[in-house]
Amino acid sequence: MKSYILRRILxxxxxxxxxxxxxxxxxxxxxxxPVKIMLGPYATEENVQALRARYNLDKPLHIQYxxxxxxxxxxxxxxxxxxxxxxxxxxxxxxxxxxxxxxxGLLVAVILGVLFGTLAALKKNSILDYLTTFQTMFWLSIxxxxxxxxxxxxxxxxxxxxxxxxxxSFSSTILPVLTIxxxxxxxxxxxxxxxxxxxxxxxxxxxxxxxxxxxxxxxWKHAFKNALIPIITMIALQLPWIIGGAVVIExxxxxxxxxxxxxxxxxxxxxxxxxxxxLFISIAVVAANLLADILYxxxxxxxxxxx
Amino acid sequence: xxSEDISYEQLKEEIRKLKRKRSSxxxxxxxxxxxxxxxxxxxxxxxxxxxxAIFAPLIAPYDPxxxxxxxxxxxxxxxxxxxxxxxxxxVFSRLIYGSRIALEIxxxxxxxxxxxxxxxxxxxxxxxxxxDKLIMWLVDVLRSFPIxxxxxxxxxVLGQGILNVVIALGTVGWTSYARMVRSKVLTIKELEYxxxxxxxxxxxxxxxxxxxxxxxxxxxxxxxxxxxxxxxxASATLSFLGLGVQPxxxxxxxxxxxxRRYLLKAPWISTSAGFFIMFTVLGFNFIxxxxxxxxxxxxxxx
Amino acid sequence: xxxxxxxxDLKVSFDTEEGKVEALDGVNLKVKEGEFHALxxxxxxxxxxxxxxxxxxxxxxxxxxxxxxxxxxxxxxxxNEKQLQQQIRGKEIAMIFQDPxxxxxxxxxxxxxxFEALDNNSDLTExxxxxxxxxxxxxxxxxxxxxxxxxxxxxxxxxxKQRVMIAMMLSCRPSLLIADEPTTALxxxxxAQFLKVLxxxxxxxxxxxIYITHNLAVVSEICDTVSVMYAGRIVETASLREIFKNPQxxxxxxxxxxxxxxxxxxxxxxxxxxxxxxxxNPPSGCRFHPRCEEADEICKIEVPRMVEISSEHFVAxxxxxIE
Numbered sequence: 001m002k003s004y005i006l007r008r009i010l011x012x013x014x015x016x017x018x019x020x021x022x023x024x025x026x027x028x029x030x031x032x033x034p035v036k037i038m039l040g041p042y043a044t045e046e047n048v049q050a051l052r053a054r055y056n057l058d059k060p061l062h063i064q065y066x067x068x069x070x071x072x073x074x075x076x077x078x079x080x081x082x083x084x085x086x087x088x089x090x091x092x093x094x095x096x097x098x099x100x101x102x103x104x105g106l107l108v109a110v111i112l113g114v115l116f117g118t119l120a121a122l123k124k125n126s127i128l129d130y131l132t133t134f135q136t137m138f139w140l141s142i143x144x145x146x147x148x149x150x151x152x153x154x155x156x157x158x159x160x161x162x163x164x165x166x167x168x169s170f171s172s173t174i175l176p177v178l179t180i181x182x183x184x185x186x187x188x189x190x191x192x193x194x195x196x197x198x199x200x201x202x203x204x205x206x207x208x209x210x211x212x213x214x215x216x217x218x219x220w221k222h223a224f225k226n227a228l229i230p231i232i233t234m235i236a237l238q239l240p241w242i243i244g245g246a247v248v249i250e251x252x253x254x255x256x257x258x259x260x261x262x263x264x265x266x267x268x269x270x271x272x273x274x275x276x277x278x279l280f281i282s283i284a285v286v287a288a289n290l291l292a293d294i295l296y297x298x299x300x301x302x303x304x305x306x307x
Numbered sequence: 308x309x310s311e312d313i314s315y316e317q318l319k320e321e322i323r324k325l326k327r328k329r330s331s332x333x334x335x336x337x338x339x340x341x342x343x344x345x346x347x348x349x350x351x352x353x354x355x356x357x358x359x360a361i362f363a364p365l366i367a368p369y370d371p372x373x374x375x376x377x378x379x380x381x382x383x384x385x386x387x388x389x390x391x392x393x394x395x396x397x398v399f400s401r402l403i404y405g406s407r408i409a410l411e412i413x414x415x416x417x418x419x420x421x422x423x424x425x426x427x428x429x430x431x432x433x434x435x436x437x438x439d440k441l442i443m444w445l446v447d448v449l450r451s452f453p454i455x456x457x458x459x460x461x462x463x464v465l466g467q468g469i470l471n472v473v474i475a476l477g478t479v480g481w482t483s484y485a486r487m488v489r490s491k492v493l494t495i496k497e498l499e500y501x502x503x504x505x506x507x508x509x510x511x512x513x514x515x516x517x518x519x520x521x522x523x524x525x526x527x528x529x530x531x532x533x534x535x536x537x538x539x540x541a542s543a544t545l546s547f548l549g550l551g552v553q554p555x556x557x558x559x560x561x562x563x564x565x566x567r568r569y570l571l572k573a574p575w576i577s578t579s580a581g582f583f584i585m586f587t588v589l590g591f592n593f594i595x596x597x598x599x600x601x602x603x604x605x606x607x608x609x
Numbered sequence: 610x611x612x613x614x615x616x617x618d619l620k621v622s623f624d625t626e627e628g629k630v631e632a633l634d635g636v637n638l639k640v641k642e643g644e645f646h647a648l649x650x651x652x653x654x655x656x657x658x659x660x661x662x663x664x665x666x667x668x669x670x671x672x673x674x675x676x677x678x679x680x681x682x683x684x685x686x687x688x689n690e691k692q693l694q695q696q697i698r699g700k701e702i703a704m705i706f707q708d709p710x711x712x713x714x715x716x717x718x719x720x721x722x723x724f725e726a727l728d729n730n731s732d733l734t735e736x737x738x739x740x741x742x743x744x745x746x747x748x749x750x751x752x753x754x755x756x757x758x759x760x761x762x763x764x765x766x767x768x769x770k771q772r773v774m775i776a777m778m779l780s781c782r783p784s785l786l787i788a789d790e791p792t793t794a795l796x797x798x799x800x801a802q803f804l805k806v807l808x809x810x811x812x813x814x815x816x817x818x819i820y821i822t823h824n825l826a827v828v829s830e831i832c833d834t835v836s837v838m839y840a841g842r843i844v845e846t847a848s849l850r851e852i853f854k855n856p857q858x859x860x861x862x863x864x865x866x867x868x869x870x871x872x873x874x875x876x877x878x879x880x881x882x883x884x885x886x887x888x889x890n891p892p893s894g895c896r897f898h899p900r901c902e903e904a905d906e907i908c909k910i911e912v913p914r915m916v917e918i919s920s921e922h923f924v925a926x927x928x929x930x931i932e
Contacts, residue, residue: 212699
């Protein structure tokens, strides 16, 4: 198992390196001088030079990259032009709300998805099964920002059950979390159904029946647990999609998280913030995948007992 | 193994025969697909949207760009099926014209990412080794970013406009194609007629173009249907966030964004635009689902 | 000897994408108490389906068209899932399968899975159950039982897994064991070991067994009675001795001679021409007629009935029965 984990860590490190390269290169995609774009057309030559020197933009690319990485490790994430504040500070403020939103959204999505998928598999070819297939396709065909707007209109504006924006109380978290949960459960329901059916068709399920084990026990103790193992990896794989959805949902609900910070920074060309958030999100995804792999190896005895 | 004493012509005939065997499998897939009712419904839905896009000027009751200050925020009625917007433009007409933009962008994105993905997948699968490792690393890296987030950043740096949206989503979204094509190439590489083609000394390039690519293409067409929903939703999201298509162009995403500002006063703007997106994407999802089932019937055995 | 299990005119079909498959078409079988009854035939002839039908373990696309499976006088086909689970499976009839590597749940220890087999014997204390399990595992000659209990299936060899399966099934003390090609997936030396275990168990427990196989060498080692299956029907049933010395059905004859035994000379080895028919559109009449050298018009038209041609020797062949 050690070698398995070691291999995974190595792979995650390679991916993390690539991810940082991509985040770094974003700035250099800009047509023309990024500094001039950042400062706008009326910037004085003096200011342009100062900013260029601060970002080492006058140095060769690899030096720029290395300095950037070095500074990140030192905790110096640069300064936001829009807010004129350290990027680190901004992110620190925004991290909590984003974690609450994405975390609870993911939790709701996984619970609903696993539940629907399992029931659909157990009642295969029933109305429930077809409904599950249909509802998953239905939710995945709706842009999350539109779903957010529709829910906002119905429950916030018309029924006035929940506040329409901000993060003032528990009730203000319901709609954003529900939006993520409702839509993203579709990512888990179908794989869960497929895994469950796959496991139920295995020989050992027949053998369990042959020795007289109760149906309920076969389903919930054996089939469900076996089917759940691959879903752990699925969760990590779907994380980017869920984060992507959450970014837009933050904008719709005026949720003061990293997503709305990112969108605002992109629109105002606050590249330092954009780069840092990109790096932050992608490293989180890489870490989540690594975590899932390690978790997987602890849960699955076939890997755990491997030397 | 093919014995050595048969002639070049015989060998070519063998290759043709083996290929025919594969095309009869394609027929079976097609038969399964056409039996799928949901796929048929999807096909009809997408056809409606395509029809709408092509004949927009004939179907749309009004000019989608003509503003009429006296007709602002008119709720849905006989004159304006889906009401009017803040500038008094007919929402229904704008949405019909919107299908043009949506399909245009969707097709461009899918083509763009398809070309990148298929080429890289072919190279990766066919040559293997360090090239394969490098490309797969790139796939891993790009998949660590949420598509919308990375495309948002790229489009933000490149600037607004349709072309930049296509470039941004294309450079990010090709990884699924590359993976699928690569695994397909890996199985094709083992087939007898590739062996045979190699044994008669065809070059790598010739083998890729004459034997591998045609086989991969069917997979790629399926991929296009599977990727279209992502492309449509992602481009709509960018427009919604103000980075894609710019007003006053009639685009579904930006119509939703405009309508959001008047949600209480004129909820029909945002909601009806969303229905159009949903309708189109659902159509493609039905088709994609049917194709997936047809290709892999074991996924819904008995 | 008493009849323990009797299958009467059993018909089972499957719905597949290509059409309806008539897997069993009028199977008649009598298994007597205490005997090892071999069910032999080529792959796809319906041996496994017969076994699964007895325990009600067929997949959802299977349909039992008609027939009876009488076990101790009760028709098992009339019992519902709950009754089968509580009263029959494990307790009365147990089954082991062809591939031991997939017969155990990969994520639970052997101990956990052995205990489950005793679920229906709730009157035993945990300690008694554990003792029983250890005893059973020792019976099948597994070494280091205590250590083995804590292991996961993938840590055992195929032979060990199959012995665990046997021990697990026998721990519920069934009267009938259905063994579906239990040695096919094992290598030759493990096979011999496994058969020895089975032989010893038989002496100790007086268990009855239906032994499904296509391996005639195995049959001659441990079985008393042999039923030969062909394309969803049983074509001949007789004692082991009768079958080997005096095979009546042309298919039985060819089957015996297609196998290279120790006493068979190479010249005698015959290949059966043709292949097992696909059961979507099975041949009319006697299903063997397209491959049979003796077949004539009647064989193509009429399904031959099973007839007792001498004591305890049944055969279904128009050419062997004078009416």
